[in-house]
């Protein structure tokens with residue numbers, strides 16, 4: 001039995017990604033190309049290698065607000081249909097190369113209008129890139145359209161999600177600085193989506209704590225939580241040192257609400273101190289529906305494989321654990337039940353059995 005997953009084996013293992021930002025995963029060579037072609041002159045450097053280092057260092061600020069500043073450069077070069085299609089295509093290619101079989105990739109259409117595109121043109125350009133990515137690399141990618149929580153376009157973006165629901169947009173999200181912008185600010189959009197039987201996730205419990213998670217679930221009706229790390233604040237110890245769940249934490253676990261955890265990103269923004277101290281360790285032990293994600297591969301200098309490898313190295317996770325995270329993610333995806341079941345039974349389980357040396 002081969003119980004200690006190596007990096008190369010983890011890369012081969014089928015993986016499912018639910019939380020990855022399109023504008024947080026560009027290749028730096030592509031940023032340099034697109035900046036030159038599109039006349040974007042604000043890059044801190046035009047050397048792709050130095051730019052990679054710049055992004056990871058600038059993102060290591062310990063604050064979500066400062067972390068988010070780096071996106072001005074990626075968003076800045078994603079203002080034409082060609083650029084968006086290219087970035088989406090390369091995203092699919094890179095994820096497929098890392099062993100991802102299904103991904104939900106998000107971005108905020110409202111941030112890509114500076115070059116004169118309409119919201120619809122932005123969505124269609126991204127869908128086209130993912131369509132080509134699937135054709136060439138077999139990976140299935142659903143998109144989530146994000147509304148920026150400090151802006152006031154969430155209703156329009158929610159309507160966009162519904163309009164393109166049969167064309168590859170599988171859900172909706174809100175992102176951006178969390179403190180000062182609670183989810184209920186966008187309640188009308190969430191209520192509209194619920195009436196439309198549409199799916200959505202909410203970034204909550206990352207830059208702000210329990211009230212944000214509580215609102216996201218109990219007021220807004222989120223299907224999943226983006227990060228949700230601060231749910232740990234509702235878990236205390238009883239007299240014997242055993243974990244004791246508060247009502248909100250118990251609700252999240254009982255209802256099997258998926259947590260889209262992004263360990264490296266959380267350390268960069270200060271939501272967790274280190275991988276070893278990341279709440280994922282306890283939440284996994286307590287049986288929360290935890291999933292493992294990248295958030296922003298460029299800013300965090302990471303990949304799905306590397307996130308798994310870091311966790312395996314720190315917590316001693318075996319193939320059983322990695323399969324559990326993967327099945328959790330597949331169960332929590334916003335595509336239909338039959339497709340999820342097929343990927344779990346026909347692709348994920350047989351591949352992990354082989355990696356464990358059972359076949």
Ligand SMILES: O=c1[nH]cnc2c1ncn2[C@@H]1O[C@H](CO)[C@@H](O)[C@H]1O
Pocket residue numbers: 021022023024064068071075106107108111146175176177203206265295296
């Ligand atoms: O971890 C995060 N928390 C909150 N917002 C984020 C995070 N990562 C990226 N974005 C924001 O989402 C926008 C659309 O993709 C990005 O432009 C960035 O501002």
Ligand SMILES: [Zn+2]
Pocket residue numbers: 019021175203226295
């Ligand atoms: Zn995110």
